[in-house]
Amino acid sequence: MVNELYPYIVEFEEEAESPGLETHRKRKRSGNSNSVERDAAQEAEPGTGLEPGSSPSQCSVPPKKGKDAPTKKESLGHWSQGLKISMQDPKMQVYKDEQVVVIKDKYPKARYHWLVLPWASISSLKAVTREHLELLKHMHTVGEKVIADFAGSSSLRFRLGYHAIPSMRSSQQMEPGNTHMDPNSRRHTYICNSVFIYLPLHVHLHVISQDFDSPCLKNKKHWNSFNTEYFLESQAVIEMVQKAGRVTVRDGMPDLLKLPLRCHECQQLLPSIPQLKEHLRKHWTK
Numbered sequence: 001m002v003n004e005l006y007p008y009i010v011e012f013e014e015e016a017e018s019p020g021l022e023t024h025r026k027r028k029r030s031g032n033s034n035s036v037e038r039d040a041a042q043e044a045e046p047g048t049g050l051e052p053g054s055s056p057s058q059c060s061v062p063p064k065k066g067k068d069a070p071t072k073k074e075s076l077g078h079w080s081q082g083l084k085i086s087m088q089d090p091k092m093q094v095y096k097d098e099q100v101v102v103i104k105d106k107y108p109k110a111r112y113h114w115l116v117l118p119w120a121s122i123s124s125l126k127a128v129t130r131e132h133l134e135l136l137k138h139m140h141t142v143g144e145k146v147i148a149d150f151a152g153s154s155s156l157r158f159r160l161g162y163h164a165i166p167s168m169r170s171s172q173q174m175e176p177g178n179t180h181m182d183p184n185s186r187r188h189t190y191i192c193n194s195v196f197i198y199l200p201l202h203v204h205l206h207v208i209s210q211d212f213d214s215p216c217l218k219n220k221k222h223w224n225s226f227n228t229e230y231f232l233e234s235q236a237v238i239e240m241v242q243k244a245g246r247v248t249v250r251d252g253m254p255d256l257l258k259l260p261l262r263c264h265e266c267q268q269l270l271p272s273i274p275q276l277k278e279h280l281r282k283h284w285t286k
Helices: 035-042 079-087 128-152 167-173 220-227 236-245 274-282
Strands: 010-012 026-029 093-096 098-106 112-116 158-163 178-182 185-192 195-202 207-210 231-232
Touching: 079 112, 093 128, 112 128, 128 158, 128 207, 128 236, 158 178, 158 185, 158 236, 178 207, 220 274, 231 236
Parallel strands: none
Antiparallel strands: 010 026, 010 195, 093 098, 098 112, 112 207, 158 207, 158 231, 178 185, 185 195
16 A cells, blocks of 8 residues: 555446446445556656655555456556545645645655645636636745745745646546546546546645655656746746736647756756756755
């Protein structure tokens, strides 16, 4: 089990074994996470968390199952389901009020990595309107408060911002299977064989320290999602809404995740994540 605090709900359809019987729907709640869920979550979240010095095991890859292990994927889940549940779980909450809740990122990409989520569901930055302006300001203020309350003594630098495309919308990258967007419910349906997983879309503000010292930071997509224009500064988003009443997300954003690895401090190009991580040590505050 990756984290027992992250159960998830899976709805799936399976064919009845007896001929002539109609396909029926079953519902299953599972508290178990498997390698498929974790790998999918790591791929989907180019971004709860680990405090400094805590165990990195939740980001490690578990041993493969034996030949006799069941192959049925009934327990296939998605991290966004756990995220929605964690918003309601007092054990996972760092802060909450009537408008927002703050939780630790389950797969933190730095020593400190929190998510500020509004209780009101906003599917993407493109869905933000002038009516959300005060909420965006409040989310930013809460993010700064969390830094002061939980990392006030730290000399680390922080950034607050949004992914141009919310991470929960990256389910189409999961293999095997594909997704279908339901325009009415504004959710993705992830399909794997006969398994249907409904993925809610939900904008969230990342509050992340700039050390990027985490075993969960594993690939180019993770790095570039926080260190290119794919990461929109919170204040910039607020200013856009103030001036235009909406957030402009330019085309081609997914291509930014494929850019070469470049140090965010000195702009040096690095050929791999391990070499980038080693290089970053030079920039850590002593």
